[in-house]
Amino acid sequence: MRRSIDVIYLGVATATAIVIAIAAAIVLALSIESSGVLAREGLGFVLSPRWSPSEERYGFYGVALPLVGTLAVGVQATAIAIALSVAAVVYLHEYAPRRVREAIGIAMFAMAALPTVVFGMWGLSAVAPLVREAGLGSLCARGSPTGQSVFTAALVVGLMLTPYASSVVSAAYDAVPFTYVEALHSLGAMGFERARVLLGMVKRSIAAAALLSFGRAVGETTIVALTIGSAFNLPLCPFEPAHTVSSLIASQYGNAFLYPGLTSALSAAALLLLAASAATTALGARIARAAVARGGEA
Amino acid sequence: MRGRSVKRRLVDYAVHLTTAASALAILGAASHILLSALVEGLPVLLRGASFLLNPPGPPGGEVGGVGPSLAGTLVTVAIATIASAALGIPAGVMLSEARGSLLARVAERAVELIAESPSIVVGLVVFTLLVVPMRTPSALAAAVSLSVVALPYVAAQVRESLAAIPLVYREAAFSLGLQKWKTVFLLLIPMNARGVATAILLGSMRALGETAPVLFTAGAAFQVFYGIDKPSSTLSLLIFFFAGTPYENWRRLAWGAVLLLVLLSMLLASLTRRLAGRVRM
Amino acid sequence: MREPAVRTRELSVWYGQSQALHSVSITVPRGTVYAVLGPSGCGKSTLLRAINKLVLLREGARVEGLVEVLGVDVYRDHSAEEALSRVGMVFQTPNPFPHLSIYDNVAIGPRLRGMAKGRELDKLVRWALEKAALWDEVKDRLKSPASSLSGGQQQRLCIARALATMPELLLMDEPTANLDPVNAAKIEELIKELSREVTIILVTHDAEQAKRLASTGVLLFMGRVVSEGPISSILSRSYSSIIQSLVASARRQ
Structure with missing residues (x-):
């Protein structure tokens, strides 16, 4: 008898060990x-704007420009996602009739289930042309002629993140004890x-x-690679094309065997991405857990 | 002086309008995505067998089909579903049932780290650890990559669903006098078979939708499905590559693949919702 | 004689399929403390929330019959909002907004209504806190969060929050139920004080408390009025007469 139990535990422990x-x-x-590229470039890896794998024997690898691009897309996409979800949560809780509530619930569910490549395809074929036709590119010095830009990427990523962000905000809004809602009504507060x-x-x-949204936006690759216009550019203006660290990695898929230093440089870039995404996600998850533990109270 | 001043009413009206407009924008975007997929993709999808079985046509030529990529998707998603379940279910059980033990605490951190890893990062790691030694991208490498991406979702869902078993049932199960891990596998898991099924479905949904992990690992073999250890492709990869091409026939093919992918994702999502009542997003 | 503070006629409330109030008709005279008595689950809270329409916040709630508050039919008249802005409420569990300061909790009602600003508002807040017998305890820390107060203080803060809107009618839903005896006694003292200036409807399951505080009231049982009138008379009735009147009221319907 005892042996068979140990076997079960052994199986569970082995699988867990593999996960670790x-x-x-x-x-x-x-x-x-x-380590290769970091030893060679040092801090220059994050500070240098020069990315040139074919130069000299080893190439030059600096990701300063894509890092700024990642920050720009991350901040803009998060702002869009949070603005949309807070507005939607307020509308759904304070104003919307039940029918509308259900319709938007279904839309959110569908959006949450869509693969990112579908958002990317839509961004490329619907949003980018819109940005181009609206002439937004002419507002910037190096404005995008195709409509693929930091803003285009951020808008589509922001939409992709909206169901996720609003599920977090909505759960918290719902968790506020009902008595506070009653108190507000008793004071005559409007919506x-x-x-x-x-x-x-x-x-x-x-x-x-x-x-949490920022953590996801930083790591998002498929949408960004299709909609940002992939250019080494300091994206100080949102309607210019640029690169993010993730779109840079994605754009090099076919070259990895070609240049001696490229795999190392891509790994270092991936390490940066992992650190940024893990740090923000872990912090966000911690705050979310603490907020839930406090019973929805601030 | 009392009651609702004109100013308050105006502000309330303005907030009502702007929030409604935001909600409408979300609704509009979702509808536009789905409608675009339907309008652009349906004519392609309706070609039936030739779309599902044939390889893509030549650049600028006829549309062709997504046969090899569909085969690649089915193979890689199947492997990823099985592998992420085989590792994720026991890991989830460990996280829930041995909470606080050293192994569970380390595993908790490990699962979080994998979940926090952007999927392109996972793809790159599998590239260095598997594709480089094998000297070729392959369906297998893609499947490994997708398994890793799906794994934390499976583990987290299994842990949650076990933790959600009410204490009275849990006590009843353990009161039968079986040893701990037997109780877990013979009583608790069957008690929450739905939760485990949901976890497996979530894993396969993840594997089906992801593009970034297969970018470095699958290869780009859209014309033929060569086999599991050879370069291959998936539907999402086909969309990613063909979306930006200047060839009209390839873009139309990509839309067909989008609709197919949307339908498959929606099918899995509604199955998950029906099982779980609510999908964790 | 002015119209009563509250008058209901044939008031029925449903939550989905289940009926919480059956043809309740009561009259609350002005300037008194009016007690709503009965065992838990008899519809006391529902009656209170039907008066200020909070009942409509519940999913599937439906209201039939007449509710007149300060002379206004609050379910039909256009001036319902104006009438309800003269009604304040205090809840069973103290519920000051935990993220707002003590000052902001009291000021929120006047601010929403645009009643006062700056110095005026300071005065109003002080007045309300004094009325709620809380001023001396909090005057030095008005900017501290409300959550830093004790349970009894929080309930008095909620009373101050309601008073700051200068209500003519105050609805109190078992305001002492979740407090210790010392703090409960303070609140009772406060209710006596306030009753000189404002009409109070006090929901309670404690007959002794009703006797101490109220002059008139109503006894509810399973959503029906058993009797209404002076407290002493509604509490003196025997159990059998309660049953009789219930049977009679059930027959009438």
Whole structure:
């Protein structure tokens, strides 16, 4: 009898150990692989704007420009996702009739289920032409002629993140004890006034949603690679094409065997991405858990 | 002086309008995506067998089909579903049932780290650890990559669904006097078979939708499905590559693949929703 | 004689399929403390929330019959909002907004209504806190969060929050139920004080409390009025007469 139980535990423990090994392999493989380029370039890897794999024997690898691009897309996409989801949550809770509530619930569900490549295809064929036709590119010095730009990428990523962000905000809004809603009604508060007080009570969850969204936006590759226009450019103006770290990695898929230093440089870039995404996501998850543990109170 | 001043009413009206417009924008975007997929993709999808079985036509020529990529998708998603379930279910059980133990605590961090890894990062790691030694991208490498991406979703869902078993049932199960891990596998898991099924479905949904992990690992063999250890492709990869080409026939093919992918994703999502009542997003 | 503070006629409330109030008719005279008595689940809270329409917040709630508050039919008249803005409410569990300061909690009602600003608002807040017998305890820390107060203080803060809107009618839903005896006594003292200036409807399951505070009231049982009138008379009735009147009221319908 006792033997068979040990076998079950052994199986569970082995599988768990493999999962731990996978996580370790991700970190170790990236660290070891990236040591080459980091030893060669040092801080220049993150500070230098020069990315030129074919130059000299080893090539030059600096990701300063894509890092700024990642930051720009991340911040804009998060702002769009949070603005849309907070507005939607307020509308759904304070104003919307039930029918509309259901319709938007279905839309959110469908959006959450869509693969990112579908968003990317849509962004490329519907949003980018819109940006181009609207002439937004002419507002910037190096405006995009195709409509593929930092803003285009951020808009589509922001939409992709909206169901996710609003599920976090909505859960917190719902978790505010009903008695506060009653108190606000008893004071004669109107919809926007109730929303202001209740959003104040869930501001931690909104911060958590923003961090979690930012973490995802930083790592998002498919949408960005299709819609950002892939150019080494300092994207100080949102309607210019650029690169993010993830779109840079994606754009090099076919070259990895060609240049001696490229795999190392891509791994170092991936390590940066992992660090940024893990840090913001972990912080966001922690704030979200703490907010839930406090019972929805700020 | 009392009651609702004109100013308050105006502000309320303005907030009502702007929030409604935001909600409408979300609704509009979702509808536009789905309608575009339908309008652009349906004529292609309706070609039936030739779309599902044939390879893509030559650049600028006829549309052709997504046969090899569909085969690649089915193979890689099947392998990824099985592998992520084989590792994710026991890991989820460990996280829930041995909570606090050293192994569970380390595993918790490991699962979080994998979940936090952008999927392109996972693809790159599998590239260095598998594609480089094998000297070729392959369906297998793509499947490994997708398994890793799906894994944390499976583990987290299994842990949640076990944790959600009410204490009374849990007590009843353990009161039968079986050893701990037998109780878990013979009583608790069957008790929450739906939760485990949901976890497996979530894993396959993830594997089906992801593009970035297969970018470096699958190869780009859209014309023929060569086999599991040879270069291959998936539907999402086909869309990614053909979306930006200047060839009209390839873009139309990509739309057909979009619609097929949307339909498959929606099918899995509604199955998951029916099983779980609510999907974790 | 002015119209009563509240008058209901044949008031029925449903939550989905289940009926919470059956043809309740009560009259609350002005300037008194009016007690709503009965065992838990008898519809006391529903009656209170039907008066200020909070009942409509519940999913599937439906209201039939007449509810007149300060002379206005609040379910039909256009001036319902104006009438309800003169009604304040205090809840069973103290519920000051935990993320707002003590000052902001009291000021929120006047601010929403645009009643006062700056110095005027300071005065109003001080007045309300004094009325709620809380001023001396909090005057030095008006900017601290409301959540830093004790349970009893929080309930008095909620009373101040309601008073700051200068209500003519105050609805109190078992305001002492979740407090210790010392703090409950303070609140009772406060209710006596306030009753000189404002009409109070007090929901309670405690007959002794009703006797101490109220002059008139109503006894509810399973959503029906058993009797209405002076407290002493509605509490003196025997169990059998309660049953009789219930049977009679059930027959009438």
